[in-house]
Amino acid sequence: MGRLDLQECISAFIVLFAVIDIIGAVPIILDLKQKGRAVNAWQATLIATALLVGFFFAGDMMLKLFQVDIASFAVAGAFVIFLMSLEMILDIEIFKNTGPIKEATLVPLVFPLLAGAGSFTTLLSLRAEYATVNILVALFLNMGWVYLVLKMTDRVERLLGKGGIYIIRKFFGIILLAISVRLFTANITSLIEQFH
Template identity: 75%
Template structure:
């Protein structure tokens, strides 16, 4: 497994997951939750999110097989989800509405859907169509370390970056995410067409 490790793949997967998880963009939400007196446990949120994402990363394949869906088809579908997430970040619009009940801030909305939501799950499986598992898992672990740090130090990070800094980072990674969604779509749609021609 370690023989498949590739720094460039890991770095690419890290950037994709960093943009999709978007913990920097979630800082204002976390600050608001804390202001309302809702407890946010950084370690609990990070651990549960990581467990959910790793679980889906491995079980997701079996779920696809159950519905007779190949990884390339899922990656193409995932590229649309990532495309819509990018539009949210770039255009300041809300496409994925969270209409579930907010009872405990650590689990809802922090763990789900902000950290381990539909975008993260879709991205993880979509990345499997292109990268070795070890590279994606290392990228995910590094992202979770970053998430823990940001959630724990939310107020300080917001103070350092400022609202303008958070806004600019969100826009920048929105554009990166848009480009990634296009590449994910084009590379996997080509594989699908090749499969149909055989």
Template identity: 65%
Template sequence: MLGFDKLDFQQILSTFLVLIGIIDIIGSIPIILQLKAKGKTVSANKATFLSWGLMVGFFYGGNFILKLFGCNIQSFAVAGSILIFFMALEMILDIEIFKNNGPVKEATLVPLVFPLLAGAGTFTTLISLKSMYADINIMIALALNMAWVYIVIKATDFIQRLLGASGIYFIRKFFGIILMAISVKLFFDNVVLLI
């Protein structure tokens, strides 16, 4: 339950900074632009709302859901890290591994919302933060992050015009390597805990 008496600006700021690094919407810009170049639609409203809903749902019910399926947070994080690794490979090598067999023109839910915005890394982080900070502070920081996600997704066309084709190509390769590094760290951090 949210406790407004536990409001703490320091906890909100710390949580906001941690989540902004994990969600990494700036690093997702090349993926969003790639999806748009393939004729897929990406809705800022839908991406923000679905991401927020998934994160809040997992924050309050994640452990129960995973236990229901006989999983733990570490095995979930390992599975998510593998998925993120393959998405990074696509960005670095200019190949298509991930096939979107969902609605033909829609790419908001998969792969943008899950696993990029609301994926294993975010879920694992939220569960970890819950053990350190008050729920109200985490929820405020999450809402601020979702506002940032909305602004960046809305501005992707402007960012593309600003950087041009070669700038976007460079960012795509650079963030592909960053995404791969995050996936490797997420994998090994959690495999060690599983073993």
């Protein structure tokens, strides 16, 4: 589990905050509501948290099953985060969010917006650098924030405006880009050492 470290908690919180990007998802959520698709804030937060925590603990076993170590996964995760950051910075769609669409709480809100490939990859990649307890604290704080934003989507958009949301998305896109580079460089060296 490791020990509680405020610095690690804050770092992990910022990484997850940027990856989950609930502020950037506000226009998508408003669009879903306008199309008459219900969004249950409490249910969405609960399911997303359960999925992320479940994957955080079971993901390790899954990696062992496929004989993949955390460093390899972190490097692969760095590529996924890199692509996500490009989406945010360049306004392009790399990950197509296609799925069955009846009720918006599960698809696309919980999966893939909140608990998608990016969040799963990031959680496991963070394990290569931070103590478990700090990642979990960061995750629960993020989920609390997600719940608040989902509850007050209209207010958040009014407060930030379309321009504000756009700028925040760009800013966190650059942060994500830097994180992906750091994840890659931090883990690629240990991978290269294994081959020597």
